[in-house]
Amino acid sequence: MSTNTGTGTGTGTELKERADALMGIGRYEQAGELLARYLVDAPGDAWAWSHLAHCRFRAGDHEGALKAADEGIAADPECWYPWERRAFLLPFLMRVDEALEAAREAVRVGPEEPSAHSVLARCLLFTGDHQGCYEAHRKVVELNPESATAHFNLAHPAELIGRLDVREQALRNALRLDPDHADARAQLAELLRDAQQMKLPELAGEYSAALGSDPDSRYIEHRLNLVVLGLLRRTRWFALVCLTIAALTSRAFPTGDDPRELPVPLDTRLWSLVLMSVTWVLGAWFFAYRKLPQGARNTVWSLLRRYWPSRLPVAQALWGTLCAVVLVLVPWTDRGYEQTIALVGAVPVVLAMWFGNSWRRVEKERREKQDGKQNEKK
Template sequence: MQEKRDDIYEVNGCRLDIRRGVIERDGRHLRIRPKTFAMLSYLARNPDRVVAKDELIEAIWGKLTVTDDALTQTVKDIRRVIDDKAANVVRTVPRRGYLLERTTSFDGAGWYAGRPLRHAFEILVEESKSAVPLADGWEGPKTSALGQARPVRLSGRDRPAIAVLPFVLDNVASQRLHLLKDGLLRDIVRDLARLRTLFVIAANSLQALSNAALGDLQAGAVLRCDYVCAGTIAVDGPTLRLDIELIAVDGGHVLLSETFAKPLALASTFGQSLASEIAMLVADEVDLAERNLAVRRPLCELDAWHAYHRGLWHLHRFTSIDNAVAENFFKVAIDRDPGFARPYAGLSFTHWSKAYLFDPSRLSEEGRLAHDFAARAVAVDPCDPAAHGALGQALWITGAHDEAVEALERATVLSPSYAFGHFLRAVVEALSGDAKMGIEASDLARALSPFDPHTAANQGTRAVALLRLGRNEEAAAWAARAARHPNADTRVRWVAVLALTAAGRTDEASSLVQRINKENSENGSELFIRTSRMRREDEEMLRDLSRRSGLL
């Protein structure tokens, strides 16, 4: 059935298909909220005329009472979706309404001509630039002809910059929540700043900018940001709803869209916990975006930040070869910026991984190197939670349990939402400290970072704590989950065998034993036990389970 011409419009390079309820650019669907789509459709059907605010409210919201803030936010959302950074397509006519410059109505015949193919080709060309080294002898990324790594981000800053824009109160019922709105903004900004990885725009500047009636992308450009986080607060009966989006300023695409629903009656109690949850979601999404950007950049264009993230990408693949490549990237990052603490912490982790996972026979030497690089990270930035986290795990692997706990406590005091710090505390407590505290720390780390690359290790750590408590069936269930995870390494599978054996699930255990014995060197189980820094009675329990399961 042929489409009606009036159902499809071209709006600033986007294909708006009203009948199908979609908007596309270069053949790709764009994410858009229902109210935003409805308003854009209404404006597209009424081009080149000023549409009054009252007319838009009646057309989009009907008899529901809404504020001008809701209308303004929806217009900002339209501009974001169609990449109208300068507000030249959807124009604001002061004191009157909004005008959409004339759009083109068409049947779509010429819209796709060559565009998806060209777009796919451009992606392949960009991918082809990303060389992934596979050998220890790689010398690192070279500088450009000017002798320095080329800047790679829109803001021109050496770290990603983010602005958390003041939340919009979406309806009349939410107008009394100004204190919650302002408190959330300041708490999220504070939690992001504590992570020490982002350039975070101060809350006072953000609130001062809120009266300028700028779109999200315009605000990001004015503040020289790479990412903006925006959202709305609405009240629906007894429920408070918060919708947030994380937007990449360069390209205007949505990286994260999340809705939080909380009991309105408890609004005075959950502000800090909600802000922490939002901050970690945003930080994790920015980290992922930066890592993907780093992997796609030519080696000669990597600055210290992206060399560090390229190292993280390899580090989280949990293989000995990738660990060696990660080490090289961290060294390059330090060479580019000796005052950047995170690459020192990354180097510490590579040596810790050698001692704990890849070559336990070199525990003493690799543990010392892990400690030395972690200490340098702390010296470079005493307020970086990752530096103290690295120091904590290095102290633990070298046998200084109490000092390790102190360092990890410092990491989570500096940043209470630092999920990796809580995970490291779980490792230390689950293996050689308070097993119940290890379980609590494990659960908190997963709650703060549900899709963390260390999820398998986290679940395996929880299983060890349960084994120490004699809760064998629970331990087996958690260990089996961990072993099925894509990031499960040899030690995780080793824990799974022991837990399954303890629970009497020997058939499941035996299916993993042969693989582990091939991966391990001779006497591998004994080396694993020694690097776990466990109490003597717990070591004997693991040795007994290893013998019963058939592990070498």
């Protein structure tokens, strides 16, 4: 005769099946209640204790989850799953050393289980053993070579120990197995950008595609915003080109045998306006905007609406271009006015570009120093 629980109807098998079904749809609190009822009559089921630990963790009860994992270990010390649950849970309670011991035990009793090696890698990362973390993730890939997640997780420790070739290959393998893996796509694009193998418009396209696969990813959204901001900064170069055209046309800074008579003929000034228009059209459309996919184009306008720092480079570019237009539209007869307008248009743009480049260079050097210190510690 089937065994009934003491707190409700249904056989033990039915309770476990219903709990599994509830876990599958994310109703962990209800699944945990069913498992607790089942374990009243089957306290020796280590796997059920482990599932209960998982349910309690997902419900936010870390202490209760750890207690369930310990009960599973007591029920069957040679079952790897409760050891894996214990190793996973302890870092949330700031008990990393104990977690590492549990992870090693999980690997000992379950040497062919990818999850055991994965939790060991996680604990080794917490303790700062990057090489050990890398080796553990290599073992996960060896045991489960068709898992996109396993390859993706290998990329980070590979970067930490300086194996950028392994990191790139791991990300490519993750995308080969799962073409919609958003994080792998975004990180591979970033890696290629750092290696000067991808331009900003292409990088924006990759981030946009990755964000399409995972619309809730704040990291990918942030990286896409930074790339779009970099594209907007390039518009300041268009303004400098326009100012150069205007200064030459208006004869603001004549040299050598250049014509010096003022005012400049109207047809010459109108021709310079055509050249400035071509500069903006070719620059903004042909060299940048044309190559952006629709998602990245939408990000440009969205960023301009909601993020005021993105408007600064555009405002600076428009200011420089406006000064260039004033230089050629007005028939100036005083070269001093022309030179003043040219400098008023160029100096803010040049200073903003210089300051921004200097700040980004300092930040890059700071990150490189931090990476160097981390490598020394390893």
